[in-house]
Amino acid sequence: MLIDSHCHLDRVDLKTHDQDFGHLMRACAESGVSRMLCVGIDLEAYPAMRRLVDPYPEVDVSVGTHPNEKGGQEPSVERLLELAADSRVVAIGETGLDYYRLEGDDASGQQARFRTHIAAARACGKPLIIHTREARADTIRLLREEDAAAVGGVLHCFTEDWETARAGLDLGFYVSFSGIITFKSAEALREVARQVPLDRLLIETDSPYLAPVPYRGKPNAPTYLKHVAECIAELRGLEVERLAEATADNYRRLFDR
Numbered sequence: 032m033l034i035d036s037h038c039h040l041d042r043v044d045l046k047t048h049d050q051d052f053g054h055l056m057r058a059c060a061e062s063g064v065s066r067m068l069c070v071g072i073d074l075e076a077y078p079a080m081r082r083l084v085d086p087y088p089e090v091d092v093s094v095g096t097h098p099n100e101k102g103g104q105e106p107s108v109e110r111l112l113e114l115a116a117d118s119r120v121v122a123i124g125e126t127g128l129d130y131y132r133l134e135g136d137d138a139s140g141q142q143a144r145f146r147t148h149i150a151a152a153r154a155c156g157k158p159l160i161i162h163t164r165e166a167r168a169d170t171i172r173l174l175r176e177e178d179a180a181a182v183g184g185v186l187h188c189f190t191e192d193w194e195t196a197r198a199g200l201d202l203g204f205y206v207s208f209s210g211i212i213t214f215k216s217a218e219a220l221r222e223v224a225r226q227v228p229l230d231r232l233l234i235e236t237d238s239p240y241l242a243p244v245p246y247r248g249k250p251n252a253p254t255y256l257k258h259v260a261e262c263i264a265e266l267r268g269l270e271v272e273r274l275a276e277a278t279a280d281n282y283r284r285l286f287d288r
């Protein structure tokens with residue numbers, strides 16, 4: 032039994048699933064995925080996403096606005112708390128910093144939005160889902176300044192170095208690896224994945240993005256999670272069942288499920 036700790040089910044391509052979300056959910060179960068966290072990235076799309084997964088109790092949700100999201104309503108602590116009062120909401124995010132696609136001078140805007148999410152998470156006591164890309168020093172600095180350790184969370188789709196993983200672990204965070212771990216060029220990242228303590232490790236697909244080998248470049252879905260699990264199990268010298276069990280236990284502990 033596998034748990035996908037980060038996916039965007041409302042964006043998954045249903046072409047190979049008879050254009051039917053129920054078909055996709057059955058395919059996930061058949062591939063061994065028993066639980067999924069469907070992550071919010073903008074408040075406009077959130078209500079439709081929430082309705083889509085409502086009939087599927089195996090799907091948890093989170094609420095937040097991605098650092099690169101533009102043009103929609105800017106999240107406030109109050110608005111995030113309103114949405115997070117829903118018992119299906121297990122986390123705040125995804126939030127964080129992404130300087131890779133930084134246009135103009137909006138680093139300060141991203142930082143303000145990130146601080147808002149941390150404040151909301153602390154106010155409702157739910158953990159954070161952190162996205163960080165080319166912004167590791169500022170990400171760790173803001174987590175410290177805003178005392179994110181009070182709620183913890185996960186550094187999702189981790190692609191940074193061991194020093195950054197270590198800093199996150201020291202703040203009580205978990206580290207989650209996506210299909211990137213299977214890419215040929217990801218040897219340094221595999222070395223990080225070998226070192227993360229087994230009781231702090233999560234796995235994800237980040238569907239519909241970042242399909243693992245052998246589906247790299249194709250639309251991703253939680254049905255491919257086993258390829259991420261097999262890769263990490265192999266590089267840690269574990270049976271895949273053991274890795275699945277440990278990451279599922281970690282998910283339940285972190286998200287209180």
Ligand SMILES: [Zn+2]
Nearest residue numbers: 125162187188
């Ligand atoms: Zn992300």
Ligand SMILES: [Zn+2]
Nearest residue numbers: 037070125237
């Ligand atoms: Zn995401």
